[in-house]
Amino acid sequence: MQIKAKLAEIVGKEHVDATRKALLPYSKDHSLLECNGLADVVVWPDDADQVHKIVQLANEIKMPVIPVSSEQHFHGSTLPKMGGIIMDLKRMNRILDVDVPDRLVRIEPGVTWGQLQPEMNKIGHRVVMPLMPLASSSVVSSLLEREVPTNPRYEYGEPMTSNEVIWGSGMRFRTGSASVPGFPDKADSRGGNPEGPGTNWYRFFQGAEGTMGVVTWSIVKFEYLPELDKTYFITFDKIGDAIEPLYQMQRRMIGNECLLINNQVGALIFGDGSDKTYQALKRQLPPWFIVLVLSGPPRSPEAKLAYEKKALDEVCANQPTVLRVDESLPGAVGLERKLPGMLRNPWPAERTYWKHQLKGECEDLLFIAKMEQAAAFTELVTETAGAHGYDVRQMGVYLQPIEQGRACHMEYQFYYDPEDETDKAMVKALYMDAAAKLFEQGAFFSRPYSLLSPMVFDKARGYTNTITKVKEVLDPNYIMCPGNVCF
Template structure:
């Protein structure tokens, strides 16, 4: 229990919630995930010094802290904590304190959402690449520091993009700034010298923020990040390629991505595409799904500020030829899906609930990294496992997202389910365990481990896991932050 004295003390300058109804909204909303404990309280710190005080009080009161920036429902399990803990909710910190068009950069606080940010950036002729249709309340900071893939792979050089610099607080309560923001000088002094807090590494010989990225809140709490933004296209021609043979589409994507042609791209199977397109109108799901071939690939083409029409024209010609060379056609519409509508759905917030959940109320998502040419192998693994659990192929959604300029790819399998059907839930729990194990054996890399993968993946490379423990001891020696995460 967190002592009343501490709660009263923290309540003087900060909002502290203790009502059970409120606390329940910070539980993991997913019957497939081990839920952990209900938080003892939710603290909404007023500012950075108060947040530092919260961390010091947590050390004094021997309770954990789980940082949260997105609004609920929380489904992946990132906030799950089995120890006595409080939630630190930073969703109300939602300012965009600085933007700079010349250097294509902006600062965001933890509670800034994709819709909010991209509306704001539009006024500067810029945009931030989005994950595939993020929830309305999805925090940009939470998503990007989780290495969540976005749909514009050409603009991602490295896995930590688009994060540029960060400010964070160690588990000791000490404040730190990483990358160019680390100094010397204040942010304002650096800007006076024409710095813009873009360089992500350091300070010096350590890449501090990279250790927090992917750590699911266990190594530090970020208070702001700077982000590399991109030019907003001035002219666009979203197109599609589609077909029943994934191998052809994959070959096409390789050919296009190697010379950095085209813009936004991703591959969905017909179930996933129909789920995405109907998240605001589930009634049309069957009609749309039945109109589609097995796979559909977004191929946006754009021009920017420089010779936009000519750029779009030469790229269109090249992409059309590449599609043709792979036995595909570059088209405006496939079945009931028009390319501009798909691009819009992919780039826009999908509503209060994850688009994957709309069909049946919830969805099992299993995602990992590999190489694009391994996709079909992993689809076969997922389907083979599914057959043992009487899950037909057509009930598995597939999302394939090239990342880091197509040097790797995110592969995601989605199985929609009814969370109130205990039999279905139990079956999917068993399926998740089985398929995750098979995928790991088949060399899938669970870079962002959640669910069953989080329980299994750290056994693969014990030396790496031990190193994570060592770092945890340095960054959070009292084990305050997300205690128990990754079994640390």
């Protein structure tokens, strides 16, 4: 194959493969999207120069490029919908710079959560992360996809600052304050400002599912590890009962990690993976509960915990829907001590991922909404799931406040057996039905992956036309991830 030979000239023949055995794993993921074909070839570049040359070659021969960096994928974005070159970035897994005074780390796209967090922990720091991702998930991919962190403070919402990207056109480009001449070795800038040059370029590839270009490194903010932590569980009978207390906690900026889950999600996260433990936790955990971690900084940690606990007591005392404020959960002995560490690290690599423990697979229906809409949306999804024959007692619900409660990330989890075609078809039907109903009621699908893309982009024609014009500038030959977003 001529393309294989040309790629071998760039990366070496041992880092190119066109066999069916090598290509098959890239033709499927954990989503419900079916991929009917294979890519033409997979290539493993080692640095940005090789990525640049591969994109230039793809432009010459008009062949699609699908960049991937995580070992497992969940949304259908990396499937080779029109064949092409799979560009697997896992060899680009270097932590390039750690700037402790400015709390910035520069990493390549192959760096995973399981690799980065332990290195940060060694120096007493951490990168704020989403809810228990896979250890093999790429940090850069997670940030590009705007996965929501469990800490809802405004300053932690977007840890990504400056980047280097190879646009689909083949242009090599740097964003933010890393765009100054001589960066990183011969410039005063440390790359901590994400804005500019001129427009906010990083907005063009965040959430773009690889359709604009390939990020070759990113600068990410990190934070110190707290000196002290104290976990509290605020319990409720219904999701609607938790909303006003959540608003009040966020307005008063109480705590660091803060999230609302139902007992289904709790039983999977807090258990040991066995069905016995899952069933026991499901019976004993409260129907709904807020997980709140109060944290003390290096200076005067006890004082901060004391005044935040006082504020929490004041909020809960004035909210009649609060059932209890506990330091522990029934059936989960010692969880309160372990939970801060669990929330600040990826899911253990040696264990089955928590979303896959129940039946083997899970489809996530996720969107952004106002917290005051959560109860109505949950009722709608529950009714829809029940109408399709899904056991609603096994529906996971996760609400993550964003930017001090200004909005929230809503996530409904439907677990299914990947070997049972009837089960898969049922979950797919309810997923599409529930998404359409939520969309009509005002749910904001900021990440409309694969199956939901037509629903969103067909409705937002003005937006679709605008990003198509941007695409024509940054990727004029449409080689980057064709079939994703609205391309």
